[in-house]
Amino acid sequence: MRNLTLPAFHAVAAVLALTGCQPSKSDTVAVKYAWARLSPVPDRPAALYFTLTGANQTDRLVGIDSAVVQRIELHESMGGGAHAMAGMKPLSGVDVPANGSALFQPGGNHAMLFGVDPAITPGTAIPLRFRFASGKAVESEAKTVATGQDAPGV
Numbered sequence: 324m325r326n327l328t329l330p331a332f333h334a335v336a337a338v339l340a341l342t343g344c345q346p347s348k349s350d351t352v353a354v355k356y357a358w359a360r361l362s363p364v365p366d367r368p369a370a371l372y373f374t375l376t377g378a379n380q381t382d383r384l385v386g387i388d389s390a391v392v393q394r395i396e397l398h399e400s401m402g403g404g405a406h407a408m409a410g411m412k413p414l415s416g417v418d419v420p421a422n423g424s425a426l427f428q429p430g431g432n433h434a435m436l437f438g439v440d441p442a443i444t445p446g447t448a449i450p451l452r453f454r455f456a457s458g459k460a461v462e463s464e465a466k467t468v469a470t471g472q473d474a475p476g477v
């Protein structure tokens with residue numbers, strides 16, 4: 324029996340070694356590089372961009388809240404007019420693939436911040452709470468820039 328057990332042990336060890344070589348996995352989506360471009364006009368929305376890094380299971384972003392923003396919508400940009408309201412479509416949610424990522428960036432998916440507290444000026448961070456279909460929530464902060472400014476170094 325010893326001669327049979329040893330190869331079996333090696334097979335298990337090999338599987339464990341393979342598993343150990345994979346990058347460390349998280350059960351929660353991570354929010355990275357969040358930043359917002361503020362509107363020069365108080366009654367126009369700001370645009371929010373960020374990167375979501377997937378957990379070990381696919382999850383879905385279903386909403387974002389902030390104590391300093393009245394309403395936050397997820398949008399998809401359609402065609403060329405990246406910043407024209409006519410060129411956008413609301414999204415009910417966006418999948419974040421397991422161990423993958425979901426990008427929200429200018430010209431693509433983004434979030435729009437309606438009713439930003441006037442106390443938020445370029446350079447003031449916006450606190451955010453990202454809600455997922457799994458029931459998990461992730462807190463983050465967005466750096467802010469003025470209209471026409473480049474993305475902040477993050």
Ligand SMILES: [Cu+2]
Nearest residue numbers: 398411434435
């Ligand atoms: Cu939009």
